[in-house]
Amino acid sequence: MLVKIYGSAVFGVEAQTITIEVNTAKGIGYHLVGLPDKAIQESSFRIQAALKNTGYNFPGKKITINMAPADLRKEGSAYDLSLAIGVLAASSQIISEDLHKYIIMGELSLDGSLQPIKGALPIAIKAKEEGFEGFILPKQNEKEAAIVNGLKVYGVEHIEQVIRFFHEGKKLEQCIVDTQQTFYDCLSKPEFDFADVKGQESIKRCMEIAAAGGHNIIMIGPPGSGKTMLAKRLPSILPPMSLQEALETTKIHSIVGRVKENQGLIAERPFRSPHHTISDVALVGGGSYPQPGEISLSHNGVLFLDELPEFKRTVLEVMRQPLEDREVTISRARFTITYPSSFMLVASMNPSPGGYFNDPDAPVSSSPAEMQRYLSKISGPLLDRIDIHIEVTPVPFDKLSEERRGESSVDIRKRVTEARNIQTERFAGLDNIHYNAQMGVKQIRAFCALDETSKTLLKTAMERLNLSARAYDRILKVARTIADLEKQEQIQANHITEAIQYRSLDRDGWLG
Structure with a gap:
Protein backbone atom coordinates (compact mmCIF):
# COMPACT_ATOMS: atom_id res chain seq x y z
CA MET A 1 0.00 0.00 0.00
CA LEU A 2 1.26 3.46 -0.91
CA VAL A 3 0.62 6.60 1.19
CA LYS A 4 1.95 10.12 1.07
CA ILE A 5 2.87 12.24 4.09
CA TYR A 6 4.17 15.81 3.97
CA GLY A 7 7.12 17.25 5.83
CA SER A 8 9.39 20.22 5.18
CA ALA A 9 13.07 21.10 4.79
CA VAL A 10 14.67 24.47 5.53
CA PHE A 11 17.18 26.00 3.11
CA GLY A 12 18.50 29.41 4.01
CA VAL A 13 15.60 31.31 5.55
CA GLU A 14 12.97 29.57 3.43
CA ALA A 15 11.31 26.15 3.72
CA GLN A 16 10.49 23.64 1.00
CA THR A 17 7.76 21.03 1.27
CA ILE A 18 8.99 17.42 1.20
CA THR A 19 6.68 14.63 0.01
CA ILE A 20 7.34 11.40 1.92
CA GLU A 21 6.10 8.39 -0.06
CA VAL A 22 5.83 5.16 1.94
CA ASN A 23 5.16 1.87 0.15
CA THR A 24 4.75 -1.57 1.74
CA ALA A 25 5.00 -4.79 -0.26
CA LYS A 26 5.70 -8.49 0.18
CA GLY A 27 9.17 -9.28 1.41
CA ILE A 28 11.53 -8.02 4.06
CA GLY A 29 13.66 -4.90 4.14
CA TYR A 30 13.72 -1.19 4.92
CA HIS A 31 14.84 1.12 2.12
CA LEU A 32 15.04 4.89 2.62
CA VAL A 33 15.95 6.95 -0.46
CA GLY A 34 15.95 10.62 -1.46
CA LEU A 35 19.36 11.81 -0.19
CA PRO A 36 18.73 11.45 3.57
CA ASP A 37 21.61 12.21 5.93
CA LYS A 38 22.83 9.91 8.71
CA ALA A 39 20.32 11.19 11.27
CA ILE A 40 17.40 10.34 8.95
CA GLN A 41 18.89 6.93 8.06
CA GLU A 42 19.02 6.08 11.77
CA SER A 43 15.35 7.03 12.22
CA SER A 44 14.19 3.42 11.65
CA PHE A 45 15.63 2.39 15.01
CA ARG A 46 13.90 5.24 16.85
CA ILE A 47 10.62 4.57 15.04
CA GLN A 48 10.67 0.82 15.80
CA ALA A 49 11.27 1.38 19.52
CA ALA A 50 8.71 4.21 19.75
CA LEU A 51 5.98 2.16 18.06
CA LYS A 52 6.67 -0.93 20.16
CA ASN A 53 6.61 1.09 23.40
CA THR A 54 3.35 2.69 22.32
CA GLY A 55 1.58 -0.60 21.52
CA TYR A 56 1.91 -0.59 17.74
CA ASN A 57 3.89 -2.83 15.39
CA PHE A 58 6.64 -2.05 12.94
CA PRO A 59 5.43 -4.03 9.92
CA GLY A 60 7.46 -7.08 8.92
CA LYS A 61 7.23 -6.25 5.24
CA LYS A 62 9.35 -4.66 2.59
CA ILE A 63 9.16 -0.92 3.27
CA THR A 64 10.34 1.60 0.68
CA ILE A 65 10.36 5.28 1.57
CA ASN A 66 11.13 8.04 -0.90
CA MET A 67 11.67 11.65 0.17
CA ALA A 68 10.86 13.83 -2.82
CA PRO A 69 12.33 15.84 -4.45
CA ALA A 70 14.87 13.02 -4.43
CA ASP A 71 17.81 15.15 -5.59
CA LEU A 72 17.56 17.54 -2.62
CA ARG A 73 19.64 16.83 0.47
CA LYS A 74 17.58 16.27 3.65
CA GLU A 75 19.09 16.46 7.10
CA GLY A 76 18.16 16.25 10.77
CA SER A 77 15.96 14.09 12.95
CA ALA A 78 12.78 16.15 12.54
CA TYR A 79 11.30 13.68 10.02
CA ASP A 80 10.88 10.87 12.61
CA LEU A 81 7.21 11.61 13.27
CA SER A 82 6.23 11.97 9.61
CA LEU A 83 8.07 8.73 8.71
CA ALA A 84 6.43 6.85 11.60
CA ILE A 85 2.91 8.03 10.67
CA GLY A 86 3.63 7.09 7.06
CA VAL A 87 4.71 3.56 8.04
CA LEU A 88 1.57 3.08 10.19
CA ALA A 89 -0.68 4.36 7.40
CA ALA A 90 0.98 2.22 4.74
CA SER A 91 0.51 -0.88 6.94
CA SER A 92 -3.17 0.04 7.55
CA GLN A 93 -2.69 0.59 11.29
CA ILE A 94 -3.92 4.14 10.64
CA ILE A 95 -6.81 4.74 8.27
CA SER A 96 -7.44 8.39 7.49
CA GLU A 97 -8.28 10.52 4.47
CA ASP A 98 -6.84 13.69 6.04
CA LEU A 99 -3.11 12.91 6.02
CA HIS A 100 -2.52 15.10 2.96
CA LYS A 101 -3.93 18.18 4.73
CA TYR A 102 -1.12 18.47 7.29
CA ILE A 103 2.60 19.08 7.55
CA ILE A 104 3.88 16.65 10.18
CA MET A 105 7.30 17.13 11.83
CA GLY A 106 8.95 15.98 15.06
CA GLU A 107 11.86 14.02 16.53
CA LEU A 108 10.92 10.82 18.34
CA SER A 109 12.28 9.53 21.62
CA LEU A 110 12.30 5.76 22.18
CA ASP A 111 9.22 6.00 24.42
CA GLY A 112 7.24 7.83 21.74
CA SER A 113 7.51 11.32 23.20
CA LEU A 114 8.53 14.19 20.94
CA GLN A 115 11.61 16.41 21.02
CA PRO A 116 11.71 19.99 19.63
CA ILE A 117 12.73 20.73 16.05
CA LYS A 118 14.50 23.58 14.26
CA GLY A 119 12.91 25.91 11.72
CA ALA A 120 9.29 25.70 12.92
CA LEU A 121 8.47 29.28 11.85
CA PRO A 122 9.67 29.14 8.21
CA ILE A 123 7.99 25.71 7.87
CA ALA A 124 4.70 27.16 9.13
CA ILE A 125 4.96 30.11 6.73
CA LYS A 126 5.52 27.75 3.79
CA ALA A 127 2.66 25.47 4.89
CA LYS A 128 0.26 28.40 4.88
CA GLU A 129 1.49 29.58 1.46
CA GLU A 130 0.89 26.13 -0.05
CA GLY A 131 -2.60 25.81 1.38
CA PHE A 132 -2.13 23.14 4.03
CA GLU A 133 -4.86 23.05 6.66
CA GLY A 134 -2.59 22.48 9.66
CA PHE A 135 0.85 21.80 11.08
CA ILE A 136 1.47 19.06 13.66
CA LEU A 137 4.73 19.45 15.60
CA PRO A 138 6.25 19.06 19.10
CA LYS A 139 4.54 21.08 21.81
CA GLN A 140 7.77 22.96 22.62
CA ASN A 141 7.61 24.63 19.18
CA GLU A 142 3.88 25.34 18.99
CA LYS A 143 3.96 29.03 19.96
CA GLU A 144 6.75 29.67 17.49
CA ALA A 145 4.72 28.18 14.61
CA ALA A 146 1.40 29.65 15.77
CA ILE A 147 2.71 33.16 15.02
CA VAL A 148 1.52 32.42 11.47
CA ASN A 149 -2.15 33.34 11.38
CA GLY A 150 -4.52 31.32 9.19
CA LEU A 151 -2.82 27.96 9.84
CA LYS A 152 -4.02 25.46 12.44
CA VAL A 153 -1.07 24.57 14.66
CA TYR A 154 -1.25 21.51 16.91
CA GLY A 155 1.47 20.97 19.49
CA VAL A 156 1.73 17.34 20.64
CA GLU A 157 3.79 15.64 23.33
CA HIS A 158 3.49 11.99 22.22
CA ILE A 159 3.09 10.09 18.95
CA GLU A 160 -0.03 8.39 20.34
CA GLN A 161 -1.87 11.72 20.25
CA VAL A 162 -1.17 12.01 16.51
CA ILE A 163 -2.24 8.40 15.86
CA ARG A 164 -5.56 8.90 17.65
CA PHE A 165 -6.11 12.20 15.87
CA PHE A 166 -5.96 10.58 12.44
CA HIS A 167 -7.27 7.06 13.24
CA GLU A 168 -9.95 7.80 15.82
CA GLY A 169 -10.74 11.43 15.10
CA LYS A 170 -9.78 12.50 18.63
CA LYS A 171 -9.32 16.26 18.60
CA LEU A 172 -6.00 17.94 19.32
CA GLU A 173 -5.78 21.25 21.16
CA GLN A 174 -5.05 24.02 18.70
CA CYS A 175 -2.47 26.60 19.70
CA ILE A 176 -3.67 30.15 19.03
CA VAL A 177 -1.34 33.11 19.38
CA ASP A 178 -2.36 36.75 19.02
CA THR A 179 0.73 37.90 17.14
CA GLN A 180 0.08 41.63 17.62
CA GLN A 181 -0.55 41.27 21.35
CA THR A 182 2.48 39.00 21.81
CA PHE A 183 4.61 41.57 20.03
CA TYR A 184 3.52 44.44 22.27
CA ASP A 185 3.80 42.33 25.42
CA CYS A 186 7.45 41.65 24.59
CA LEU A 187 8.30 45.36 24.43
CA SER A 188 9.16 45.41 28.11
CA LYS A 189 11.58 47.43 30.15
CA PRO A 190 15.18 46.68 29.06
CA GLU A 191 17.40 44.53 31.25
CA PHE A 192 20.38 46.89 30.88
CA ASP A 193 19.70 50.60 31.40
CA PHE A 194 21.88 53.64 30.73
CA ALA A 195 20.64 55.05 34.05
CA ASP A 196 23.08 52.64 35.76
CA VAL A 197 26.12 54.15 34.00
CA LYS A 198 28.11 56.58 36.13
CA GLY A 199 29.71 59.48 34.29
CA GLN A 200 30.71 58.94 30.64
CA GLU A 201 28.25 61.59 29.45
CA SER A 202 30.15 62.20 26.22
CA ILE A 203 30.15 58.48 25.43
CA LYS A 204 26.42 58.23 26.12
CA ARG A 205 25.89 61.10 23.70
CA CYS A 206 27.99 59.28 21.12
CA MET A 207 25.99 56.06 21.59
CA GLU A 208 22.75 58.01 21.16
CA ILE A 237 18.05 52.76 23.19
CA LEU A 238 17.52 51.44 19.67
CA PRO A 239 13.99 52.01 18.29
CA PRO A 240 11.58 49.14 19.07
CA MET A 241 11.45 46.53 16.32
CA SER A 242 8.55 46.61 13.91
CA LEU A 243 6.42 43.48 13.62
CA GLN A 244 8.06 42.69 10.27
CA GLU A 245 11.55 42.98 11.80
CA ALA A 246 10.47 40.75 14.70
CA LEU A 247 9.25 38.08 12.28
CA GLU A 248 12.51 38.25 10.27
CA THR A 249 14.58 37.91 13.43
CA THR A 250 12.49 35.04 14.80
CA LYS A 251 12.76 33.18 11.49
CA ILE A 252 16.57 33.27 11.54
CA HIS A 253 16.79 32.18 15.18
CA SER A 254 14.23 29.44 14.49
CA ILE A 255 16.45 27.94 11.78
CA VAL A 256 19.27 27.31 14.27
CA GLY A 257 16.97 26.36 17.14
CA ARG A 258 17.72 29.46 19.22
CA VAL A 259 14.10 30.37 19.99
CA LYS A 260 13.48 29.60 23.66
CA GLU A 261 11.08 26.79 24.54
CA ASN A 262 7.45 27.95 24.54
CA GLN A 263 8.52 31.39 23.28
CA GLY A 264 6.78 32.75 20.24
CA LEU A 265 7.98 36.00 18.77
CA ILE A 266 11.42 37.52 19.41
CA ALA A 267 10.59 41.20 19.88
CA GLU A 268 13.84 42.36 21.53
CA ARG A 269 16.72 43.38 19.31
CA PRO A 270 19.43 40.69 19.36
CA PHE A 271 22.80 41.37 20.97
CA ARG A 272 25.54 38.98 19.88
CA SER A 273 29.04 39.03 21.35
CA PRO A 274 31.23 36.27 19.86
CA HIS A 275 34.65 35.44 21.36
CA HIS A 276 37.71 36.62 19.47
CA THR A 277 38.69 32.99 18.68
CA ILE A 278 35.65 32.65 16.37
CA SER A 279 36.25 31.30 12.85
CA ASP A 280 35.23 33.13 9.70
CA VAL A 281 32.57 30.48 8.91
CA ALA A 282 31.04 30.81 12.38
CA LEU A 283 30.92 34.60 11.97
CA VAL A 284 29.40 34.93 8.48
CA GLY A 285 27.74 31.51 8.20
CA GLY A 286 28.45 28.48 6.07
CA GLY A 287 29.50 24.88 6.53
CA SER A 288 28.77 21.77 4.44
CA TYR A 289 25.07 22.40 5.05
CA PRO A 290 25.08 26.21 5.42
CA GLN A 291 23.76 27.70 8.65
CA PRO A 292 23.44 31.38 9.64
CA GLY A 293 26.48 32.89 11.33
CA GLU A 294 26.76 35.49 14.07
CA ILE A 295 26.23 38.39 11.67
CA SER A 296 22.86 36.94 10.62
CA LEU A 297 21.87 36.07 14.20
CA SER A 298 22.45 39.75 15.01
CA HIS A 299 20.17 40.86 12.11
CA ASN A 300 18.12 43.89 13.20
CA GLY A 301 20.28 44.11 16.34
CA VAL A 302 23.84 44.64 17.52
CA LEU A 303 27.03 42.66 16.84
CA PHE A 304 29.61 43.45 19.52
CA LEU A 305 33.25 42.57 18.83
CA ASP A 306 35.25 43.02 22.03
CA GLU A 307 39.04 43.43 21.71
CA LEU A 308 38.81 43.90 17.95
CA PRO A 309 42.55 43.58 17.13
CA GLU A 310 42.60 40.13 18.78
CA PHE A 311 40.27 38.72 16.11
CA LYS A 312 42.00 36.95 13.24
CA ARG A 313 42.47 39.27 10.29
CA THR A 314 40.71 36.85 7.91
CA VAL A 315 37.68 36.84 10.20
CA LEU A 316 37.44 40.62 10.18
CA GLU A 317 37.94 40.90 6.43
CA VAL A 318 35.02 38.60 5.58
CA MET A 319 32.72 41.14 7.24
CA ARG A 320 33.49 43.83 4.68
CA GLN A 321 30.94 42.75 2.07
CA PRO A 322 28.09 42.00 4.55
CA LEU A 323 28.62 45.40 6.21
CA GLU A 324 28.19 47.08 2.83
CA ASP A 325 25.38 44.96 1.31
CA ARG A 326 23.61 44.04 4.60
CA GLU A 327 23.28 40.44 3.45
CA VAL A 328 25.66 37.52 3.02
CA THR A 329 25.55 35.04 0.15
CA ILE A 330 26.96 31.54 0.66
CA SER A 331 27.59 29.58 -2.53
CA ARG A 332 27.98 25.84 -2.91
CA ALA A 333 28.21 23.65 -6.03
CA ARG A 334 24.51 22.70 -5.93
CA PHE A 335 22.89 25.80 -4.44
CA THR A 336 23.29 29.37 -3.22
CA ILE A 337 21.82 30.69 0.02
CA THR A 338 21.43 34.32 1.06
CA TYR A 339 21.03 35.30 4.71
CA PRO A 340 20.10 38.84 5.83
CA SER A 341 22.70 40.61 7.97
CA SER A 342 21.56 44.17 8.65
CA PHE A 343 23.19 44.89 11.99
CA MET A 344 24.96 47.62 13.91
CA LEU A 345 28.63 46.84 14.45
CA VAL A 346 29.94 47.91 17.85
CA ALA A 347 33.62 47.23 18.46
CA SER A 348 35.91 47.95 21.38
CA MET A 349 39.66 47.80 21.75
CA ASN A 350 42.57 48.80 23.92
CA PRO A 351 44.89 51.44 22.45
CA SER A 352 47.93 49.18 22.83
CA PRO A 353 48.92 45.60 23.72
CA GLY A 354 49.44 46.66 27.33
CA GLY A 355 46.00 48.20 27.42
CA TYR A 356 46.92 51.82 28.23
CA PHE A 357 47.79 55.03 26.42
CA ASN A 358 51.31 56.40 26.33
CA ASP A 359 51.08 57.39 30.00
CA PRO A 360 54.10 57.08 32.33
CA ASP A 361 51.74 56.70 35.32
CA ALA A 362 49.87 53.79 33.76
CA PRO A 363 50.47 50.26 35.16
CA VAL A 364 51.68 49.07 31.74
CA SER A 365 52.92 51.76 29.38
CA SER A 366 53.36 51.37 25.63
CA SER A 367 55.42 53.40 23.21
CA PRO A 368 53.83 55.25 20.28
CA ALA A 369 55.38 52.68 17.92
CA GLU A 370 53.75 49.80 19.80
CA MET A 371 50.40 51.58 19.78
CA GLN A 372 50.67 52.22 16.05
CA ARG A 373 51.56 48.59 15.33
CA TYR A 374 48.69 47.33 17.46
CA LEU A 375 46.11 49.66 15.93
CA SER A 376 47.23 48.84 12.40
CA LYS A 377 45.89 45.29 12.84
CA ILE A 378 42.56 46.77 11.77
CA SER A 379 42.54 47.22 8.00
CA GLY A 380 41.64 50.50 6.34
CA PRO A 381 38.71 49.02 4.34
CA LEU A 382 37.10 47.68 7.52
CA LEU A 383 37.70 50.93 9.39
CA ASP A 384 36.18 52.74 6.41
CA ARG A 385 32.85 51.08 7.25
CA ILE A 386 32.85 52.34 10.84
CA ASP A 387 31.39 55.84 11.04
CA ILE A 388 32.16 56.77 14.65
CA HIS A 389 35.43 56.41 16.57
CA ILE A 390 35.41 57.47 20.21
CA GLU A 391 38.03 57.49 22.96
CA VAL A 392 36.77 56.17 26.29
CA THR A 393 38.56 57.37 29.42
CA PRO A 394 38.30 55.86 32.93
CA VAL A 395 35.60 57.27 35.21
CA PRO A 396 36.98 59.33 38.14
CA PHE A 397 36.09 58.36 41.71
CA ASP A 398 33.83 61.34 42.36
CA LYS A 399 31.61 60.24 39.44
CA LEU A 400 31.59 56.59 40.53
CA SER A 401 30.51 57.51 44.05
CA GLU A 402 27.60 59.71 42.96
CA GLU A 403 24.17 58.60 44.14
CA ARG A 404 22.36 60.40 41.33
CA ARG A 405 21.15 58.12 38.55
CA GLY A 406 21.77 59.04 34.95
CA GLU A 407 19.22 59.50 32.18
CA SER A 408 17.26 56.31 31.55
CA SER A 409 17.33 54.29 28.34
CA VAL A 410 13.59 54.90 27.90
CA ASP A 411 14.11 58.66 27.65
CA ILE A 412 17.05 58.33 25.27
CA ARG A 413 15.09 55.87 23.12
CA LYS A 414 12.31 58.44 22.63
CA ARG A 415 14.76 60.90 21.04
CA VAL A 416 16.35 58.16 18.95
CA THR A 417 12.96 56.99 17.68
CA GLU A 418 11.96 60.54 16.73
CA ALA A 419 15.20 60.95 14.75
CA ARG A 420 14.63 57.59 13.02
CA ASN A 421 11.10 58.66 12.07
CA ILE A 422 12.54 61.77 10.38
CA GLN A 423 14.93 59.56 8.40
CA THR A 424 12.18 57.10 7.45
CA GLU A 425 10.17 59.97 5.98
CA ARG A 426 13.24 61.36 4.20
CA PHE A 427 14.12 58.06 2.51
CA ALA A 428 10.54 56.93 1.88
CA GLY A 429 11.03 56.93 -1.90
CA LEU A 430 14.33 55.02 -1.84
CA ASP A 431 14.77 51.26 -1.79
CA ASN A 432 17.05 49.66 0.81
CA ILE A 433 17.81 52.96 2.55
CA HIS A 434 16.05 53.54 5.86
CA TYR A 435 18.51 55.51 8.01
CA ASN A 436 21.50 57.80 7.60
CA ALA A 437 24.25 55.18 7.89
CA GLN A 438 22.95 53.52 4.69
CA MET A 439 23.32 56.64 2.55
CA GLY A 440 25.45 56.42 -0.57
CA VAL A 441 27.31 59.20 -2.33
CA LYS A 442 24.19 60.46 -4.16
CA GLN A 443 22.14 60.66 -0.98
CA ILE A 444 24.97 62.41 0.88
CA ARG A 445 25.15 65.07 -1.83
CA ALA A 446 21.36 65.48 -1.77
CA PHE A 447 20.67 65.51 1.98
CA CYS A 448 23.94 66.74 3.52
CA ALA A 449 24.37 70.12 1.85
CA LEU A 450 26.64 72.54 3.76
CA ASP A 451 26.66 76.30 3.98
CA GLU A 452 29.92 78.21 3.43
CA THR A 453 30.72 78.43 7.15
CA SER A 454 30.39 74.66 7.60
CA LYS A 455 32.45 73.97 4.46
CA THR A 456 35.25 76.20 5.70
CA LEU A 457 35.18 74.59 9.14
CA LEU A 458 35.32 71.07 7.68
CA LYS A 459 38.15 72.00 5.31
CA THR A 460 40.20 73.54 8.13
CA ALA A 461 39.65 70.52 10.39
CA MET A 462 40.69 68.04 7.73
CA GLU A 463 43.89 69.97 7.02
CA ARG A 464 44.89 70.67 10.64
CA LEU A 465 43.98 67.24 12.05
CA ASN A 466 45.31 65.49 8.96
CA LEU A 467 42.05 63.59 8.54
CA SER A 468 41.96 61.04 5.73
CA ALA A 469 39.78 61.40 2.68
CA ARG A 470 37.56 58.51 3.82
CA ALA A 471 36.59 60.58 6.87
CA TYR A 472 34.80 63.21 4.74
CA ASP A 473 31.58 61.26 3.94
CA ARG A 474 31.49 59.73 7.42
CA ILE A 475 31.57 63.16 9.02
CA LEU A 476 28.70 64.32 6.83
CA LYS A 477 26.58 61.26 7.68
CA VAL A 478 27.12 61.69 11.41
CA ALA A 479 26.47 65.45 11.18
CA ARG A 480 23.18 64.67 9.39
CA THR A 481 22.16 62.42 12.30
CA ILE A 482 23.09 65.05 14.89
CA ALA A 483 20.92 67.56 12.99
CA ASP A 484 18.05 65.04 12.97
CA LEU A 485 18.31 64.61 16.74
CA GLU A 486 17.95 68.38 17.06
CA LYS A 487 15.17 68.36 14.42
CA GLN A 488 17.14 70.69 12.16
CA GLU A 489 16.61 70.49 8.39
CA GLN A 490 19.96 72.09 7.58
CA ILE A 491 23.33 70.88 8.88
CA GLN A 492 24.90 73.63 11.00
CA ALA A 493 28.53 74.36 11.88
CA ASN A 494 28.11 72.99 15.41
CA HIS A 495 26.90 69.67 13.96
CA ILE A 496 30.05 69.44 11.84
CA THR A 497 32.21 70.33 14.83
CA GLU A 498 30.75 67.52 16.92
CA ALA A 499 30.96 64.99 14.08
CA ILE A 500 34.67 65.76 13.59
CA GLN A 501 35.33 64.71 17.19
CA TYR A 502 34.16 61.18 16.34
CA ARG A 503 36.97 60.40 13.89
CA SER A 504 39.80 59.66 16.35
CA LEU A 505 41.43 56.89 14.34
CA ASP A 506 41.74 59.07 11.25
CA ARG A 507 43.95 61.59 13.01
CA ASP A 508 47.69 61.73 12.63
CA GLY A 509 49.26 59.66 15.40
CA TRP A 510 46.59 56.98 15.40
CA LEU A 511 46.34 55.27 12.03
CA GLY A 512 47.57 58.34 10.23
Missing part, protein backbone atom coordinates in the same frame (compact mmCIF):
# COMPACT_ATOMS: atom_id res chain seq x y z
CA ILE A 209 23.98 59.42 17.85
CA ALA A 210 25.08 55.96 16.69
CA ALA A 211 21.66 54.50 17.55
CA ALA A 212 19.77 57.36 15.90
CA GLY A 213 21.57 56.99 12.58
CA GLY A 214 22.37 53.27 12.64
CA HIS A 215 26.09 54.08 12.58
CA ASN A 216 28.77 51.50 13.28
CA ILE A 217 30.95 52.54 16.21
CA ILE A 218 34.33 51.65 17.69
CA MET A 219 35.40 52.53 21.25
CA ILE A 220 39.07 52.85 22.19
CA GLY A 221 40.08 52.93 25.84
CA PRO A 222 42.02 51.25 28.63
CA PRO A 223 40.71 48.25 30.61
CA GLY A 224 37.92 49.05 33.05
CA SER A 225 36.80 52.24 31.35
CA GLY A 226 33.31 50.83 30.66
CA LYS A 227 33.42 49.88 26.96
CA THR A 228 31.63 46.53 27.34
CA MET A 229 29.12 47.93 29.81
CA LEU A 230 28.16 50.70 27.38
CA ALA A 231 27.93 48.31 24.42
CA LYS A 232 25.52 45.99 26.28
CA ARG A 233 23.17 48.90 26.84
CA LEU A 234 23.04 50.03 23.23
CA PRO A 235 20.07 47.77 22.26
CA SER A 236 18.03 49.41 25.03
